[in-house]
Ligand SMILES: Nc1ccn([C@@H]2O[C@H](COP(=O)(O)OP(=O)(O)OP(=O)(O)O)[C@@H](O)[C@H]2O)c(=O)n1
């Protein structure tokens with residue numbers, strides 16, 4: 483079965499979409515929750531497929547939803563669908579194992595960042611193509627950040643000038659992502675964290691407000707407003 487979205491794209495994108503969405507509240511797996519009448523996963527995959535660099539999309543779906551996700555995405559873009567794992571990291575690893583051999587650049591993109599514009603995908607892909615083995619989109623931190631003890635007492639005010647909020651898609655030379663996953667002995671919240679652990683330099687590019695991660699109920703309402711704009 484071919485997973486190619488277009489003949490010109492040299493980039494494979496892994497889409498972890500197997501999370502439960504516990505912070506969003508009841509309503510089933512988050513990637514299948516509706517935004518403007520369509521599942522988050524459909525929004526995410528449609529935007530990925532619009533990025534000219536993308537030649538292959540591999541989705542890690544809820545374990546009991548592989549065939550329904552295949553049916554859901556068939557009219558949107560050609561995709562490979564694999565069963566996800568118990569953690570995001572496991573879901574990414576399963577999807578990575580399914581990437582066809584010819585793709586040397588691999589991006590990892592949360593289904594939960596459903597409104598991420600194709601332009602950000604292109605920016606990350608271009609930075610990897612340009613020679614950076616690991617690339618992440620980031621935004622400045624806008625709140626004052628404090629370190630707080632378990633008992634709720636402020637320990638310190640953190641200098642935020644060097645802090646960044648990290649988004650996806652995160653882009654890698656395939657060999658780097660494979661090595662990072664093969665070497666990981668503990669759980670990481672993002673793939674760049676695993677690359678850091680094996681000594682890779684991680685490059686940043688400017689992120690996008692549209693790439694917000696839909697995590698809590700208010701995020702879904704904000705995304706609905708953004709979608710209507
Ligand atoms: N076992 C898991 C856990 C998460 N994810 C995916 O990783 C992305 C980022 O995870 P997050 O936003 O934290 O999603 P959930 O794990 O679903 O959220 P929660 O922690 O609230 O349950 C999501 O697209 C989610 O579907 C996954 O593929 N497999």
Ligand SMILES: C[C@](O)(CO)[C@H](O)COP(=O)(O)O
Nearest residue numbers: 570592648649650671672695
């Ligand atoms: C990968 C990620 O989206 C980068 O911000 C994020 O770490 C994943 O979110 P989670 O909620 O911690 O799984």
